[in-house]
Amino acid sequence: MTDATPYPRVLVVGAEPFGRTTGTGITLSNLFGGWPADRLAQVHISATAPSTDVCRHYYALDPRSAPVDYLVRRLIAKASAGGVPEPGSGSAARPWQGRLRQHMRTMADLSPLVVPQELRRWARRYRPDVIYSVLGSVRVMRLACGLARTCGVPIVPHFMDDWPSTLYADGELFDFGRRAVEAGLRKAMQLSRSGLCISAPMADEYRRRYHIPFAPFMNCVDSAAFDGYREGNGPPASVPAEGGVEFVYVGGLHLGRWASLARIASALERIGPPRPPARLTVYAPERDLTRYGHVFADLPAVRLARSVDSTEVVPILRGADVLVHVESFEPDLARYTRLSLSTKLPQYLAAGRPVLGHGPADLASMRHIVTAGAGLVVGEQDVEQLTRRIEQLCEDPLLRQRLGDTGHSYAKVHHSRQEVAAEFASHLARVAGTAGEARW
Incomplete structure (x- = not known):
């Protein structure tokens, strides 16, 4: 960013x-x-200790400001101490337990919230120009709307996935949950002049849905992620000891992603001479490795690695031959992720490595890989087709290089933090300029 970049009080x-x-x-x-x-300041409702590398001014809302929520969540945490398998994970699960927890979480989210006068005074003293929020729950919507009214400024909502369509869509609490979501969204949109989305397809759909402007802003990548890339040769890569082709996945295994990874692993088992051997290495959060590791127990082409810190991601991506991005084909999960763009995708493209995408072809993330010219996408649950695409990537290093170069070039234009963050600040400044028209 330059000195000329406007920075509103957010x-x-x-x-x-x-x-x-x-x-x-x-x-x-x-x-x-x-x-x-x-x-820059933040109000949050989690007991998680905040990081001060970006924001230094915080107000942590006491969980007991929502007493019903506080008690219900403690009950859920206690009941979950032994862990409950996700449906379809291959472990025994009792449907009534999952359904009961859905109702309990809904009741917690919809329960009364007391916004302390101390918080209202703190927010007024800070004098924000805009309220920025990813929303995501009834509780956060109520909090954001309340503070927007207290301070007399607009809300800028930022949607990271299509939770407005899926949250409490199963009729939780006799459909009170769904009605509360819709009511909260109406109030938030009334307090908004424009919004942000995680992808261009989502921005297009939300403009039609909510009748206000939406702009796409996704994760951006620091310049250090581009360092060391040699056009035509790619970044320095470590060669696996076995001398084969290293496929790497970095991310969570939840939301049904484990199933798509297992399908890729099955396809990898089919790769044999004269093609070089191939292996899939999975870096995932420790809780996911514990929960879903058994799925890969009989798939020798998979190596389950450790959980990694964010500072370790760039060298891991650069050490791969092919990067893997997956989403679930399960209809309910696909509806949730269809407009989302993974945080990792800009990092994948910046690393200059080809991407193998596996998930419904109409998902925004799969379309992004194709638009960027950064990889091959298998948009169907077809092991034969997966095998053919993997064979292409294994036997053609020039194809891997071309896809990696194209994705890297795309990321420099569309995902570089210097340009994206500057435009993000300018966008919020433009919204802040309308604050005088919106005093509620």
Whole structure:
């Protein structure tokens, strides 16, 4: 960013504070990186300790400000101590337990929230120009709307996935949950002049849905992620000891992603001479490795690696021959992710490595890989087709190089933090310029 870049005073309202451990936290930290310290503050409702590398001014809302939520969540945490398998994970699960927890979580989210006068005074003293929020729950919507009215400023909602279509869509609490989501969204949109989305397809759909402007802003990549890339040769890569082709996946195994990875692993088992051997290495959070590791126990082409810190991601991506991105084909999960763009995709493209995408072809993330010219996508649950695409990538290093170069070039134009974060600041400044028209 340059000195000429406008920086409005932003109050971020959300469940979790800034950090580098979740996709949303990473995206926010990158978009707000370099923001003047006196022009950024956050209210959050999580007990998680905040990071101060991007934001230094926090107000942690006491969980007991929502007493019903506080008690219900403690009950859920206690009941979950032994862990409950995700449906379809291959472990025994009792449907009534999952359904009961759905109702309990809904009741917790919809329960009364007391916004302390101390918080209202703190927000007014800060004098924000805009309220920025990823929303995501009834509770956060109520908090963001309340603070927007308190401060007399607009909300800028940022949608990371299509939760407005899927949250409480199973009729939780006799459909009270769904009605509360819709009511909360109406109030938030009434307090908004424009919104942000994680992908261009989502922005297009949300303009039609909510009748206000939406702009796409996804995760951006620091210049260090582009360092060391040699056009035509790619970044330095470590060659596996076995001398084969190294496929690498970095990310969570939840939301049914484990199933798509297992299908890729089955396809890898079919690769044999004269083609070089291939292996899939999976880096995932420890809790996911514990929960889903048994799925890969009989798939020798898979190596389950450790959980990695965000600072380790770039060298891991550069050490791969092919990067893997997956989403679930399960209809309910596909509806949730159809407009989303993974935090990792900009990092994948910046690494200059070809991407193998496996998930429904109409998902925004799969379309992004194709648009960027960065890889091959298998948009059907077809092991034969997966095998053919993997064979292409294994036997043709020039194809891998071409796809990697194209993706890297695309990322430099569309995902570089210097340009994206500067436009993000300008966008919020333009919204802040309308604040005088919106005093509620």
